[in-house]
Amino acid sequence: MSVEIGRLPAATVLVCVTCKSAEGQVGAALYEALGARLADKAVALRPVECLSVCKRPCTVALAAPGKWTYVVGDLSREAHVEDIVTAARRYAAAPDGLVPWRERPLPFRRGVVSRTPPLVPALSE
Amino acid sequence: MSVEIGRLPAATVLVCVTCKSAEGQVGAALYEALGARLADKAVALRPVECLSVCKRPCTVALAAPGKWTYVVGDLSREAHVEDIVTAARRYAAAPDGLVPWRERPLPFRRGVVSRTPPLVPALSE
Numbered sequence: 069m070s071v072e073i074g075r076l077p078a079a080t081v082l083v084c085v086t087c088k089s090a091e092g093q094v095g096a097a098l099y100e101a102l103g104a105r106l107a108d109k110a111v112a113l114r115p116v117e118c119l120s121v122c123k124r125p126c127t128v129a130l131a132a133p134g135k136w137t138y139v140v141g142d143l144s145r146e147a148h149v150e151d152i153v154t155a156a157r158r159y160a161a162a163p164d165g166l167v168p169w170r171e172r173p174l175p176f177r178r179g180v181v182s183r184t185p186p187l188v189p190a191l192s193e
Numbered sequence: 194m195s196v197e198i199g200r201l202p203a204a205t206v207l208v209c210v211t212c213k214s215a216e217g218q219v220g221a222a223l224y225e226a227l228g229a230r231l232a233d234k235a236v237a238l239r240p241v242e243c244l245s246v247c248k249r250p251c252t253v254a255l256a257a258p259g260k261w262t263y264v265v266g267d268l269s270r271e272a273h274v275e276d277i278v279t280a281a282r283r284y285a286a287a288p289d290g291l292v293p294w295r296e297r298p299l300p301f302r303r304g305v306v307s308r309t310p311p312l313v314p315a316l317s318e
Contacts, residue, residue: 120306121306182307184207184254
């Protein structure tokens with residue numbers, strides 16, 4: 069198995085657009101709201117069909133080559149857009165994706181569903 | 194951000210070795226048991242300090258370059274070593290990491306904590 073990874077953003081925010089709640093298609097709504105806030109070379113935004121965390125909508129993941137991937141649930145368009153933007157920028161600035169606990173917005177401390185390490189650490193540039 | 198990924202196994206089983214239960218260090222015990230069963234070029238085994246799924250020990254992840262990453266909890270050394278080996282081999286054989294539902298061992302249907310897509314799909318070889 070081989071993969072060539074070129075230059076990718078220092079953070080990609082993966083948003084589960086299939087997340088639903090009693091209020092409807094909340095994942096797609098969150099994705100739209102983030103699109104209006106994230107226009108940043110360091111942070112990419114990408115919709116995903118199901119992150120398999122269906123009991124804790126909305127769910128997003130932060131990922132980048134060579135970094136830990138974080139999956140975070142219990143997020144909403146109404147309450148958490150700015151927290152997600154802040155978390156994504158701090159993640160982008162962290163070479164390994166590990167943002168110090170105190171620098172994480174509260175929903176990114178309470179809502180962590182899982183984290184997974186990079187298979188290959190990032191190279192220093 | 195750039196990462197060069199060379200040849201990595203078609204599946205890496207990441208085992209949370211900090212998982213604990215009332216029975217003690219169950220994650221480390223599962224890791225040891227898997228080490229005795231997985232001696233396979235296609236499947237690598239790697240310990241991880243915390244996958245952040247502390248309420249559902251033991252937890253493992255299946256990952257490979259260009260594939261979806263799956264995090265699965267509620268696994269034990271006593272009941273699930275063969276299921277993990279089977280799941281890892283089927284994951285290794287799946288180009289995108291998406292194993293058809295019916296081919297997944299039961300604990301890998303019921304225990305899914307999250308899944309995240311590859312940032313870059315695998316290249317065909």
